[in-house]
Amino acid sequence: MDEERSEGVLRQRNRVRLLDALRHEGTASRSELARLTGLSRTTVGSLVSDLQARGIVIEHDDGERHTGRGRPPVYLSLDRSAGVAVGIDFDHDRVRVALADLSSNVVGEDDTEIDVDHSAANAIDAAVEMVGGLHATADVDEARVVGVGVGLPGPIDRLTGTVGSTFILPGWAGIKAQDVLAERLGARVQVDNDANLGALAEASFGAGRGLSDVVYVRLGSGVGAGLVLGGRLHHGAGGLAGEIGHVQVRPDGAVCRCGNRGCLETIAAEGALRALLRPARGHDVTRRELLSLVASGDLGSTRVVNDAGLAVGRVLADLCNAVNPEALIVGGELAEAGEPLLGGIREAIDRYALPGAARAVKVVHGELGERAELLGALALVTQSTDSLHAIDSETVVQFPDPAPGRTGCPAGGKEAVVAETS
Numbered sequence: 001m002d003e004e005r006s007e008g009v010l011r012q013r014n015r016v017r018l019l020d021a022l023r024h025e026g027t028a029s030r031s032e033l034a035r036l037t038g039l040s041r042t043t044v045g046s047l048v049s050d051l052q053a054r055g056i057v058i059e060h061d062d063g064e065r066h067t068g069r070g071r072p073p074v075y076l077s078l079d080r081s082a083g084v085a086v087g088i089d090f091d092h093d094r095v096r097v098a099l100a101d102l103s104s105n106v107v108g109e110d111d112t113e114i115d116v117d118h119s120a121a122n123a124i125d126a127a128v129e130m131v132g133g134l135h136a137t138a139d140v141d142e143a144r145v146v147g148v149g150v151g152l153p154g155p156i157d158r159l160t161g162t163v164g165s166t167f168i169l170p171g172w173a174g175i176k177a178q179d180v181l182a183e184r185l186g187a188r189v190q191v192d193n194d195a196n197l198g199a200l201a202e203a204s205f206g207a208g209r210g211l212s213d214v215v216y217v218r219l220g221s222g223v224g225a226g227l228v229l230g231g232r233l234h235h236g237a238g239g240l241a242g243e244i245g246h247v248q249v250r251p252d253g254a255v256c257r258c259g260n261r262g263c264l265e266t267i268a269a270e271g272a273l274r275a276l277l278r279p280a281r282g283h284d285v286t287r288r289e290l291l292s293l294v295a296s297g298d299l300g301s302t303r304v305v306n307d308a309g310l311a312v313g314r315v316l317a318d319l320c321n322a323v324n325p326e327a328l329i330v331g332g333e334l335a336e337a338g339e340p341l342l343g344g345i346r347e348a349i350d351r352y353a354l355p356g357a358a359r360a361v362k363v364v365h366g367e368l369g370e371r372a373e374l375l376g377a378l379a380l381v382t383q384s385t386d387s388l389h390a391i392d393s394e395t396v397v398q399f400p401d402p403a404p405g406r407t408g409c410p411a412g413g414k415e416a417v418v419a420e421t422s
């Protein structure tokens with residue numbers, strides 16, 4: 001490699017280090033950046049000048065941070081136009097998409113109802129169309145997209161980017177969502193399981209912010225969990241870490257969609273709860289009806305949800321012994337059932353986990369609601385170092401002012417868990 005080229009490579013590497021520090025801190029002065037990156041003040045000054053000239057980094061005063069005497073230092077942060085992240089969340093019956101800047105500020109969001117489970121092609125078409133619509137509405141140059149994060153409601157094979165179990169998501173068998181979406185959207189795509197993305201989002205922006213060991217449990221039409229351990233999303237060897245829904249709790253129980261018998265899902269997923277209520281109610285109870293019955297204090301519905309909490313908590317008690325988390329965050333559609341569900345989980349953990357493990361863990365409701373997985377898909381991109389390498393163009397995007405209600409970083413970028421996601 002000639003000298004000029006190796007100097008260019010080194011400079012790019014240093015620039016990425018600086019961008020990474022800035023993304024993590026949100027705002028920093030030049031001397032703070034020198035300390036954070038280990039680069040000299042002179043190198044930081046020179047790299048910042050480059051990035052300013054390209055509109056990627058901007059200067060501003062930050063009066064709140066300056067408490068000392070004398071002239072306040074000049075602070076730097078990433079310009080909102082530095083790069084765009086795309087998030088797509090395929091839920092069983094809905095597709096959600098969002099655009100965000102690299103500090104995870106959402107600048108556009110859309111969703112539509114569609115049968116995701118049984119038709120991958122229709123779901124992918126809907127997602128691509130909505131992403132195109134968001135680019136147009138937010139006036140974002142598609143060339144500035146640094147990556148796409150995608151959530152799917154099933155275990156994802158980490159090597160191939162395909163759904164790891166065709167029994168769980170039959171309509172997606174053999175489909176390489178990662179490759180198909182990369183081709184359709186012209187950007188680098190990372191696919192992950194929905195519970196993993198919920199875990200990443202809650203640990204970065206929600207109920208687990210600032211904590212390093214967090215378990216996120218997703219209770220809805222399925223039962224799954226995502227683990228953030230040591231501040232990083234834990235996938236396991238094949239991407240199956242956290243699949244608690246298929247822990248066997250009744251050896252002679254009902255046959256599960258995975259082919260085993262008596263899995264936790266067969267007694268604690270939404271379908272099982274609705275089936276339990278059918279004889280008493282005399283008709284098929286919808287999810288909405290189940291949740292409103294619980295909210296109104298209906299005894300049978302409250303019992304069904306509490307029993308599901310006890311069953312889930314029994315399995316989580318063993319998980320608490322195994323990984324000793326600080327928080328257990330409950331999300332997914334059934335989390336709306338609230339205290340009867342969470343109380344059941346807490347009761348089982350207190351009873352079956354080691355006292356130390358039970359004391360260490362707080363069982364809380366997720367803060368991000370139905371958007372958790374979508375925000376996690378965005379975080380896959382905004383927290384990946386690869387997205388910083390993708391910032392290598394002279395053009396910049398102009399975002400419109402955020403629309404009230406739908407936009408804004410859920411918790412700011414400063415406390416985000418930095419997860420190396422690839």
Ligand SMILES: [Zn+2]
Pocket residue numbers: 245246247256257258259260263265
């Ligand atoms: Zn199963």
